[in-house]
Amino acid sequence: MPCIAVESLTKIYQAPEKEPGFWNSVRSFFNRKIRHVRAVDGLSFSIEEGELVGFLGANGAGKTTTLKMLSGLLTPTSGAATVLGRVPWRREAELQRRFSLVLGQRSQLWWEIPAQETFRLNQAIYGIPEPEYKRSLGELVELLDLSECLSVPVKKLSLGQRMRAELAAALLHRPAVLFLDEPTLGLDVIMQKKIRAFIREYNAKHKATILLTSHNMDDVSELCSRVVVIERGRLLYDGSLQSLVARHARHKIIRVDFSGPAPADLSAIGTVVSNGGSRAVLEVPREKVSERAAALLRSWPVEDLTIEEVPIDDIVRGIFTGSGRGAAS
Amino acid sequence: MRKYLAAYQLALQNVLQRRSSLIMDRVGGVAVLASLYYFWLALMNGHKGFFGYSKAQMISYVLAINVLRSFVMTGRGWELVGDISGGRISSYLVRPMSYGGYSLSLDMAQKTVYLGSAVFEIGIFAALVRAQFYLPRHFTAWLGFAATVILSSLLFFVMEFMVSALAFWTSESGGPLFCFELFIQFAAGAFFPLDVLPKVIRHILDLSPFPYLVFFPINIYLERVKPGETLRVLAIQGAWLAVMLFLASRLWRRGLRGYAAEGG
Amino acid sequence: MKTASRYFRIWMRMAGMSLKAQMSHPLGSVGFLLGKLIRILFFFAFVVAIFKNVKELGGYDLADMALFFLTFNLVDLGAQILFRGIYGARRVVEEGDFDFYLVQPCSPLFRIMFATLDFLDLATALPVLVLLGMVFERLPALGAARYALYALLTLNGVAIALAIHVLVAGLAVRTQELENSIWVYRDLMFMGKFPTDIYGPAARWALTFVVPVAVMCTFPAKALLGLLSPGWILYSFCFCLALLAFARRYWLNSVSQYTSSSS
Numbered sequence: 040m041p042c043i044a045v046e047s048l049t050k051i052y053q054a055p056e057k058e059p060g061f062w063n064s065v066r067s068f069f070n071r072k073i074r075h076v077r078a079v080d081g082l083s084f085s086i087e088e089g090e091l092v093g094f095l096g097a098n099g100a101g102k103t104t105t106l107k108m109l110s111g112l113l114t115p116t117s118g119a120a121t122v123l124g125r126v127p128w129r130r131e132a133e134l135q136r137r138f139s140l141v142l143g144q145r146s147q148l149w150w151e152i153p154a155q156e157t158f159r160l161n162q163a164i165y166g167i168p169e170p171e172y173k174r175s176l177g178e179l180v181e182l183l184d185l186s187e188c189l190s191v192p193v194k195k196l197s198l199g200q201r202m203r204a205e206l207a208a209a210l211l212h213r214p215a216v217l218f219l220d221e222p223t224l225g226l227d228v229i230m231q232k233k234i235r236a237f238i239r240e241y242n243a244k245h246k247a248t249i250l251l252t253s254h255n256m257d258d259v260s261e262l263c264s265r266v267v268v269i270e271r272g273r274l275l276y277d278g279s280l281q282s283l284v285a286r287h288a289r290h291k292i293i294r295v296d297f298s299g300p301a302p303a304d305l306s307a308i309g310t311v312v313s314n315g316g317s318r319a320v321l322e323v324p325r326e327k328v329s330e331r332a333a334a335l336l337r338s339w340p341v342e343d344l345t346i347e348e349v350p351i352d353d354i355v356r357g358i359f360t361g362s363g364r365g366a367a368s
Numbered sequence: 369m370r371k372y373l374a375a376y377q378l379a380l381q382n383v384l385q386r387r388s389s390l391i392m393d394r395v396g397g398v399a400v401l402a403s404l405y406y407f408w409l410a411l412m413n414g415h416k417g418f419f420g421y422s423k424a425q426m427i428s429y430v431l432a433i434n435v436l437r438s439f440v441m442t443g444r445g446w447e448l449v450g451d452i453s454g455g456r457i458s459s460y461l462v463r464p465m466s467y468g469g470y471s472l473s474l475d476m477a478q479k480t481v482y483l484g485s486a487v488f489e490i491g492i493f494a495a496l497v498r499a500q501f502y503l504p505r506h507f508t509a510w511l512g513f514a515a516t517v518i519l520s521s522l523l524f525f526v527m528e529f530m531v532s533a534l535a536f537w538t539s540e541s542g543g544p545l546f547c548f549e550l551f552i553q554f555a556a557g558a559f560f561p562l563d564v565l566p567k568v569i570r571h572i573l574d575l576s577p578f579p580y581l582v583f584f585p586i587n588i589y590l591e592r593v594k595p596g597e598t599l600r601v602l603a604i605q606g607a608w609l610a611v612m613l614f615l616a617s618r619l620w621r622r623g624l625r626g627y628a629a630e631g632g
Numbered sequence: 633m634k635t636a637s638r639y640f641r642i643w644m645r646m647a648g649m650s651l652k653a654q655m656s657h658p659l660g661s662v663g664f665l666l667g668k669l670i671r672i673l674f675f676f677a678f679v680v681a682i683f684k685n686v687k688e689l690g691g692y693d694l695a696d697m698a699l700f701f702l703t704f705n706l707v708d709l710g711a712q713i714l715f716r717g718i719y720g721a722r723r724v725v726e727e728g729d730f731d732f733y734l735v736q737p738c739s740p741l742f743r744i745m746f747a748t749l750d751f752l753d754l755a756t757a758l759p760v761l762v763l764l765g766m767v768f769e770r771l772p773a774l775g776a777a778r779y780a781l782y783a784l785l786t787l788n789g790v791a792i793a794l795a796i797h798v799l800v801a802g803l804a805v806r807t808q809e810l811e812n813s814i815w816v817y818r819d820l821m822f823m824g825k826f827p828t829d830i831y832g833p834a835a836r837w838a839l840t841f842v843v844p845v846a847v848m849c850t851f852p853a854k855a856l857l858g859l860l861s862p863g864w865i866l867y868s869f870c871f872c873l874a875l876l877a878f879a880r881r882y883w884l885n886s887v888s889q890y891t892s893s894s895s
Binding site: 388392393395396397399400402403406407409410411413415418419497535537538541542543544545546547548549550551554559560564565566 | 657659660661662663664666667668670671674675677678681682685686689690807813815816818819820822823825826830831832835
């Protein structure tokens with residue numbers, strides 16, 4: 040049985056219609072219109088134990104709504120889902136003790152007091168016995184490098200420290216399933232690397248199943264071998280990151296350094312991305328790469344030439360903006 | 369000026385948009401109105417007057433409290449405390465409008481809606497319970513009432529602004545504001561006419577700005593203050609307003625300086 | 633039993649945490665404490681001042697009126713001390729803390745209601761109890777049974793307050809835009825400062841059967857004075873049970889319609 044199973048999951052929100060203008064607000068004071076929004080629309084996928092899956096989609100694609108249904112915050116309009124064999128929105132303690140949700144821009148830590156107070160509260164809530172709590176906390180403090188942050192009021196912590204304390208609070212009870220929503224949002228590059236290393240370690244060490252959303256493609260490419268992509272609440276792609284890239288990366292990048300100034304017109308070789316001084320960057324259809332590179336070498340004096348894949352970031356952005364849609368649908 | 373007008377209009381829409389909040393607010397006000405009304409009615413039972421108020425005057429005092437609570441005693445204090453503690457003040461400072469002026473525009477929007485609602489409520493309430501109420505005989509009483517109410521509403525706004533700005537120093541808490549709001553309701557006469565209190569306390573209060581917020585305006589309406597004295601009340605209100613404006617702006621600037629230094 | 637002791641531990645933790653949080657801004661806390669004392673003392677002074685001029689009000693003398701006023705304070709403070717968390721409900725829902733409450737193995741209602749224990753109100757309870765003792769002194773000898781009934785009905789009042797707070801929490805979860813419902817409750821409770829007999833018949837009816845301010849604040853004092861029939865005593869307890877059951881259902885329904893904030 041899969042660890043997470045989602046079947047035709049659908050969520051429709053009702054929102055009051057808001058019209059601009061004074062008289063419209065007077066009118067809507069007395070008579071309010073309701074609008075229906077399909078946030079998640081017949082979504083199905085399943086995840087096995089121990090997998091670390093990237094959950095991708097543009098803003099408003101329904102990622103967070105899906106995570107919230109899988110955590111039991113929201114009751115779906117229709118469809119079914121199970122996590123560890125249980126229906127999340129029944130909110131049974133047996134399931135709640137075994138998973139955790141981390142929302143990047145939210146905090147469960149009490150603001151005015153040190154983070155360890157919240158840790159103790161979570162110990163009471165999850166009913167973690169003292170020795171187990173000590174062991175778990177010790178491990179998290181070491182992995183997340185938290186020893187200096189424990190006794191400082193949370194409001195005095197930096198964003199990176201707070202995020203790490205947040206992760207610790209969520210993982211004290213050693214959840215088998217972890218939902219991470221934008222865990223590296225707003226962090227600097229070094230801190231992002233630390234968080235990623237931690238997630239990978241936690242996944243490996245505890246065989247935890249992790250579903251992760253992120254706008255940061257480094258998170259996805261470094262952590263997730265499998266990705267689920269959704270758009271407007273529907274499944275767009277489910278499979279390995281490599282084949283997603285292969286499917287959508289119909290181009291390769293040629294970087295070339297000329298011995299003299301770069302020729303003005305290179306359009307016969309490929310789409311010019313940049314051209315200045317003695318260096319040019321070109322986008323060339325995948326199947327024509329060797330042919331075009333040979334043509335380059337033949338026609339001009341070339342100092343150096345490299346052929347690269349298009350960055351994943353660009354590819355995924357391309358999928359969301361529609362420029363890579365043809366191959367997927 | 370135009371930008372403040374725009375802020376006012378936007379805020380007006382916002383007040384109406386949050387329909388349930390508005391209704392709840394008003395229902396609560398009517399509950400207080402009803403309990404005070406019945407309290408005095410029970411007290412007046414078998415008496416001709418009380419503390420120099422006729423029955424109609426006392427009932428009008430209670431009804432007028434509802435109007436003044438809605439027009440004078442509303443402010444942006446809690447929003448200011450929230451902006452200070454949430455660190456949002458700096459984002460207002462870069463805008464080309466003064467924070468005080470902006471707050472006043474928003475407050476005026478609320479006052480507009482609440483005033484309309486309050487007049488409507490006391491109309492319905494007075495009709496339902498067939499209340500006898502007092503109408504001033506002289507035009508000057510109406511005029512004096514309107515003028516003092518406008519001044520007192522400005523005075524309240526500035527005082528509340530000042531107390532809320534203490535949040536710069538009280539580690540981001542609304543404690544002083546809470547204390548101020550409770551105290552001022554009694555000291556201004558927004559629960560009962562101040563004549564009830566012992567003479568000594570009355571005299572002390574008269575030296576403070578508080579009675580000029582609610583007690584004196586209503587007494588002008590009830591024509592218990594002579595037209596000549598109305599001018600004196602107006603002058604004192606104006607003086608207090610000047611003093612409070614001065615203090616508030618000094619406090620505000622000093623608070624901001626500390627705020628910026630801490631990088632809030 | 634195991635669950636009960638776990639919840640007790642959680643409650644103690646949250647109480648300790650809120651004490652620490654309150655201590656982190658002592659100056660602000662003094663303001664809150666002072667405000668509450670002002671409210672009680674000013675009102676008490678008002679009632680006393682009134683009775684300098686009249687002998688009775690609606691058939692009650694000063695000691696009776698003081699009893700009604702203090703009983704109101706007892707019920708009100710009981711609710712304020714225990715269910716203080718409700719005042720943060722809107723923030724909890726709006727800023728998304730409620731999301732965390734929902735995913736953890738602890739009743740989210742419990743978390744919302746008992747998130748903070750108000751130590752400041754615990755301090756305000758002191759003058760109320762002292763004043764109440766003074767009033768008891770001035771009442772004629774009434775017998776232990778009357779006092780026991782008074783205590784039971786006061787507790788019943790606090791339980792009704794609990795039900796109302798649960799309804800308010802449900803509203804906050806359901807609508808998210810509602811910040812004032814608890815203040816309506818506060819304003820309606822204002823009517824409990826006086827014995828509800830002084831109000832007009834329509835208001836009295838509403839305060840007995842719809843918004844049970846009379847049952848919460850007036851009935852305990854009337855029972856102590858021997859002015860409440862067994863029928864009304866029975867009604868008080870039944871009303872409380874029915875309201876609690878309804879509040880529970882309403883809460884569960886609200887949670888199932890929760891939409892979480894969008895960020």
